[in-house]
Amino acid sequence: QKEVEQNSGPLSVPEGAIASLNCTYSDRGSQSFFWYRQYSGKSPELIMSIYSNGDKEDGRFTAQLNKASQYVSLLIRDSQPSDSATYLCAVGLSSNTGKLIFGQGTTLQVKP
């Protein structure tokens, strides 16, 4: 079992729709959770961080965390073609090593 799992996609949504990206993790002691956006040929860009159960909203983005189910999700409202990218879920482990475990990423395609 991979430590952080994401569906590789591609996930295709029409412009203006809600895109829902999901991630599961295996380490129950994980303390921090992040979503990164990576455009083709570029480096990952941090877009959301979440540390406690529930929802966290930032503009069109909402991160959701459920530690009991070991599940993190990212919702993108009013999706735009510029949102087309690979979205990486990253989990910070319970140990103090600073290590982030990344999923393989989900490719999102927003069609005009």
Added chain:
Amino acid sequence: DAGVTQSPTHLIKTRGQQVTLRCSPISGHKSVSWYQQVLGQGPQFIFQYYEKEERGRGNFPDRFSARQFPNYSSELNVNALLLGDSALYLCASSPRTGSSEAFFGQGTRLTVV
């Protein structure tokens, strides 16, 4: 403020050679981490340094080494390069150690031929 800067941006090396990659963190950040990202996969953790001390090491061979300088910049060294070392090498800057937010530089694309 300047973000994380890495150099060089691209590099081509021959098998068996050695390479040094450099990273300057965001001003005020004391932690630097290194990741390797091969095509189609998420980044894999190589090292974290905080206050010049190694705080974490990933599952990479001893050919990989790193250090952090008093100004918090860092170098990643890879010896005896293999074809499989071809990847995007990412440096991430964090304000502190532990599982905190990490901000990536633009990366160094290493090609081993």
